[in-house]
Amino acid sequence: MSFDVFVQDLPLDTRTVAEIPDDFAPQPIGRRADIVAGIxxxxxxxxxxxxxxxxxxxxxxxxxxxIGPAEVLDSFAFHVRGAEEARFVIADIxxxxxxxxxxxxxxxxxFEPSELGAAYTAWQAYRRQVVGGAPDAEPGAAPDTAR
Structure with a gap:
């Protein structure tokens, strides 16, 4: 089970999701090759x-x-397991x-690295409740099969 972060075209001038205008229409975020190169x-x-x-x-x-197979991406996701320090890697990307x-x-x-610590801690508690206390998968372990 992973903590997931979803990347898409989002208004730069909004501080919260609630501030996104109802008529906002996300645009593609770029070509897959360019996204991979940036990562x-x-x-x-x-x-x-x-x-x-x-x-x-x-x-x-x-x-x-x-990131999926599409040549032009509307979105992609990060699936995080393990230490919350991963937030800084995501922030860099x-x-x-x-x-x-x-x-x-x-x-x-x-996604704001300063807010993510509390959200990640709450998610870990939820995950422990759902999966019976199983720890995060060790880095390099086989990923979850439910994608």
Whole structure:
């Protein structure tokens, strides 16, 4: 079970998801090749052996990057397991790509590294309740099969 962060075109001038205008129509975020190149600039060790599914292994964490097969992307997702330090890796990638992301459990609804600690802690407690206290998968372990 992973903590998920969803990247898409989001208004830059809103502080919370509730402030997104009802008539806002997200645009494509870019070509898959450009998104992958940006991720690799931010985190050169990202493994894109599968060009639709990148993997970043860090000290105590693993991030799967689900970008899918489309040539032009409307969105993609990060699936995080392990230490909450992964938030800084995601922040670096988003900064490089000049994109924003949604993060369930944050006060604003947006991915903000300063807010993510509390959201991640709450998610870990929920996960322990659902899966009976199973720890996060160790980095390098086989990913969840439910994608």
């Amino acid at each position: 690799l600039r931010a985190v050169p060790a990202t493994n894109f052996a599968d060009p639709t599914w990148g993997v970043i292994d860090g000290p105590g964490f693993s991030i799967e990057v689900n 988003l900064r490089e790509l000049r994109l924003r992301a949604l993060a369930p459990g944050t006060d604003s609804g947006f």
